[in-house]
Amino acid sequence: MLQANGKKLFESCGCEAIYTSCLYQLQYITGIAPENGCAIIDKTGTTLYTDMRYMEAAEKLLRGTDVTPVLYKQSDVLERLAAYKEVGVSFDQMSHIEYVTLEKAGAKLVNIDDKITKAMIVKNKTEVEQISMAGWIAEDAFIELLPEIKEGMTELEVAALLEYKMRKFGAHGIAFDTIVAFGSHASVPHYETGLTKLKFGDEILIDFGCKVNGYCSDITRTFLFGDDGKHEEFKKAYACVLAAHNLAKEKIVVGMTGKEADAIARNYLIEQGYGDLFTHSLGHGVGLNIHEAPSISPKGDIVLEEGMVFSNEPGVYKAGEYGIRIEDTVILENGKVKSFMPKTDKNLIIL
Numbered sequence: 001m002l003q004a005n006g007k008k009l010f011e012s013c014g015c016e017a018i019y020t021s022c023l024y025q026l027q028y029i030t031g032i033a034p035e036n037g038c039a040i041i042d043k044t045g046t047t048l049y050t051d052m053r054y055m056e057a058a059e060k061l062l063r064g065t066d067v068t069p070v071l072y073k074q075s076d077v078l079e080r081l082a083a084y085k086e087v088g089v090s091f092d093q094m095s096h097i098e099y100v101t102l103e104k105a106g107a108k109l110v111n112i113d114d115k116i117t118k119a120m121i122v123k124n125k126t127e128v129e130q131i132s133m134a135g136w137i138a139e140d141a142f143i144e145l146l147p148e149i150k151e152g153m154t155e156l157e158v159a160a161l162l163e164y165k166m167r168k169f170g171a172h173g174i175a176f177d178t179i180v181a182f183g184s185h186a187s188v189p190h191y192e193t194g195l196t197k198l199k200f201g202d203e204i205l206i207d208f209g210c211k212v213n214g215y216c217s218d219i220t221r222t223f224l225f226g227d228d229g230k231h232e233e234f235k236k237a238y239a240c241v242l243a244a245h246n247l248a249k250e251k252i253v254v255g256m257t258g259k260e261a262d263a264i265a266r267n268y269l270i271e272q273g274y275g276d277l278f279t280h281s282l283g284h285g286v287g288l289n290i291h292e293a294p295s296i297s298p299k300g301d302i303v304l305e306e307g308m309v310f311s312n313e314p315g316v317y318k319a320g321e322y323g324i325r326i327e328d329t330v331i332l333e334n335g336k337v338k339s340f341m342p343k344t345d346k347n348l349i350i351l
Contacts, residue, residue, distance in 0.1 A: 003031055003124065003126035003127065004029065004030055004031045004046065004062075004065040004066060004067050005028050005029055005119070005124075006018075006029040006030065006039070006041040006045070006046035006066065006067065007041075007045075007046070007066060008119060009028075009029060009041065009115075009116065009119045010041045010042070010043075010046075012115055012118065012119050013088045013112050013115045013119075014115075015086055015087060015088035015110055015112065016042065016084045016085050016086055016087070017040055017041060017042040017081070017084040017086075017087050017088070018039075018040070018041040018042075018087065018088040018089070018112065019038065019039070019040050019041075019081055019087050019088070019089050019102070019107075020038065020039055020089065020090060020093070021037065021038040021039075021094075021098065022090060022093035022094075023035070024214070024288040024289055025039075025090060025093060025116065026038070026039055026048070027214040027288050028120060028288055029041065029046060029067075030046060030048045030062065030065075030067045031061065031062065031065065031067070031213075032048075032054075032057075032058060032061055032062070033214065034048075034050040034051070034053070034054035034058065036050075036051060036072070037049055037050040037051070037054070037072060038072070038077060039067075040077070040080060040081070042084070045066045045067070045068060046066055046067045046068070047067075047068050047069075047070055048062070048067050048068065048069045048070070049069075049070055049071070049072040049073075049076075049077055050069055050070075050071070050072055051071065051072050052071065054069075055069060055071060078101070078102070078105035078106075078107070079105075081102060081105065081106075081107040082105050082106035082107050084107070084108070085108065086108045086109075086110045087102075087107050087108060087109055087110065088110050088111075088112035088115070089102075089109050089110070089111065089112065090111070090112065090113050090116055091111040091113055092113045093113075117292075117293050120287060120288070120292070120293075121285065121292075121293045121294060121302070121305075121308060122305055122306070122307040122308055123287060123307050123308070123309050123331070124307070127215060127287065128307070128309070128331060130212045130213045130214070130215035131212075131215045131216070131217060131286065131287070131309055131329065131331075131340060132340050133170070133212045134171065134175070134209065134210050134211060134212040134215055134216060134217035134340075135217040135219070135329055135340030135341050136340075136343075137166055137169045137170055137171050137210050137212065137217070138166060138171075138208060138209055138210050138217045138219050138341070139219070139341055139343045139344050140165075140169050140343075141162055141165035141166040141168070141169055141171075141210075142162065142206070142208070142219070142221065142344060143343065143344060144165050145158070145161060145162050145165055146349070146351065148161065149198070149204070149225065149351060150198070151198055151199060151200060151225070152197050152198060152199075153197065153198050154194070154195045154196060154197055154198075155180040155181065155182055155185075155193045155194055155195070155196050155198075156180070156193055156194065156195060158180045158198070158204075158206070159178040159179075159180045159193050159206075159208075162178060162180075162206065162208055163178055163208075166208075166210040167210075170212070171210035171211060171212060172210075172211050172212055172213065172214075173210065173211045174208070174209065174210055174211065175208075175209035175210055175211050175216035175217060175218060175290045176209060176216075176218075176290045177193070178193065178206070178207070178208045179191055179192075179193055179205070179206065179207035179208070179220075180193045180204070180205075180206050181193070181204070181205045181206075181323065182196050182197075182198050182199075182202045182203070182204055182225075183196070183199075183202045183203060184320050184321055184322065185205075185323075186203055186204075186205035186222065186317075186322055186323035186324070187317045187318055187319050187320060187321060187322055187323040188317070188323065189279065189280055189315060189317060189323065189325070191205075191323075198225055199225075200225065200226040200228060201224075201225070201226050201227070201228030201230065201231075202224070202225045202226075203222065203223070203224055203225070203231070203234060203322055203323075204222070204223055204224070204225055205220065205221075205222045205323055205324070205325060206220065206221055206222075207219075207220040207325065207327070208220075209290065209329075214288050215287060215288060216286050216287065216288070216289070216290045216329075217286070217329050217340060217341075218286050218290060218311050218313075218327060218329050219327055219328060219329065219341050219344075220313060220325040220326060220327035221326070221327075221344065221346075221349075222238065222241075222323075222324045222325060222326060223348060223349035223350065223351065224348065224349070224350045224351065225351050226350065226351065227350050233321075233322075234322045234324070235348065237274065237277075237316045237318075237322070237324055238324050238348050239348075240268075240269060240272045240274055240316065241269075241274075241314050241315060241316050241324045241325070241326050242326055242346055242347070242348075243268065244264075244265040244268045244269050244314040245265070245312060245313075245314050245326045245327075245328075245346065246346075247264055247265060247268055248261065248264050248265040248282060248312050248314065248337070249312055249328075249330065249337045249339065250337075251264045252264060252304070252312075252332075252336075252337050253304075253332075253335055253336055253337075254304055254305060254306055254332050254335045254336075255303065255304065256303070256304050257300060257301055257302065257303055257304070258294050258295050258296045258297055258299075258300020258301065258302050258304065259297070259298055259299065259300045259301060261282065261283075261296050261300070261304060262281055262282040262283070262296050262297050262298055262300060263298075264282075265278075265282050265312075265314040266278060266282065266298070266314075269314060269316065274316045277316045277317055277318055278314060278315060278316060278317075279315070279317055280313075280315060281295060281296055281297030281298070281300070282296045282297065282312065282313065282314055283296035283297075283310045283311040283312050283313055284296065284297075284310060284311055285308070285309065285310045286309050286310060286311055286329050287309060294308055294310060296310050296311070296312075304332055305332065306332050306333070306334075306335065307331065307332065307333075308331070308332050309329065309330070309331045310329075310330060311327055311328070311329055311330070312327065312328050312330050312337065312339075313325055313326065313327030313328075314326065326346055328340065328341040329341065
């Protein structure tokens with residue numbers, strides 16, 4: 001059975017009804033996300049409006065939940081929304097034309113973005129299972145990929161092979177565009193994978209993840225394709241990034257703010273002389289979106305709670321030379337950090 005969270009969201013918002021057409025919010029509320037659909041939640045339950053392309057599948061998938069699929073007709077939706085005293089919507093995820101259309105129809109709209117964030121930030125058992133599966137698939141694909149990486153392959157070839165393997169192991173899709181960076185390209189944290197060919201002695205940075213029922217995993221591994229004896233500085237920096245990663249995993253606990261959690265890794269890297277080279281936050285929330293709350297950053301003011309899922313990804317980037325990032329998706333469980341990526345060795349791999 002799919003996980004439908006419409007009732008949870010409705011009870012936390014205090015509005016007479018909630019409306020959304022945002023795909024990830026539809027996935028959260030109903031368990032599925034048909035294109036060109038929308039949902040209305042009120043005290044009677046959740047109605048998913050969709051078209052004939054999805055109706056048969058929706059009826060089967062939603063059987064046993066409190067979600068009722070019906071055929072979409074704009075006039076029906078607008079008439080229903082106009083009858084409520086107020087309708088909670090996500091201003092962040094609503095287009096201007098949609099807002100104007102609903103307002104002209106007489107709907108009284110109230111922004112509930114903060115309440116949606118609060119409802120989604122703590123994952124339930126079913127959500128954790130999906131994220132865990134996405135993590136296991138990503139790791140299995142990476143483990144199988146490593147012996148197949150050969151000199152002369154392009155970054156895009158490696159990315160395509162990894163994505164194929166994630167699909168083979170059961171992923172429903174990729175969580176974001178896979179980053180494969182050879183050599184000095186790794187110094188760009190969000191490098192655009194290209195046609196550069198792998199050669200002996202290159203470092204390889206791969207940032208990847210997949211989706212299971214809409215829920216994401218996010219993992220980065222950095223390693224060497226052979227050792228040409230020119231990587232002493234890289235190896236020293238790698239050891240520091242790994243130490244920062246492990247320190248964050250050990251020290252982050254429930255009750256900290258995102259800022260305090262970020263400082264664990266950041267302060268260590270500053271002490272080691274790499275503070276200026278750690279150019280992004282320690283982590284971000286992971287769920288139906290690859291980047292969501294909470295923010296584990298110098299500006300992260302959200303207090304971390306049991307069941308929150310986020311990335312632990314310290315990094316060091318020396319422009320034009322090398323980049324190192326070691327990333328797991330993790331959860332706060334029993335007050336402490338637990339990784340969804342237990343199978344891959346984070347010690348420096350040399351192929």
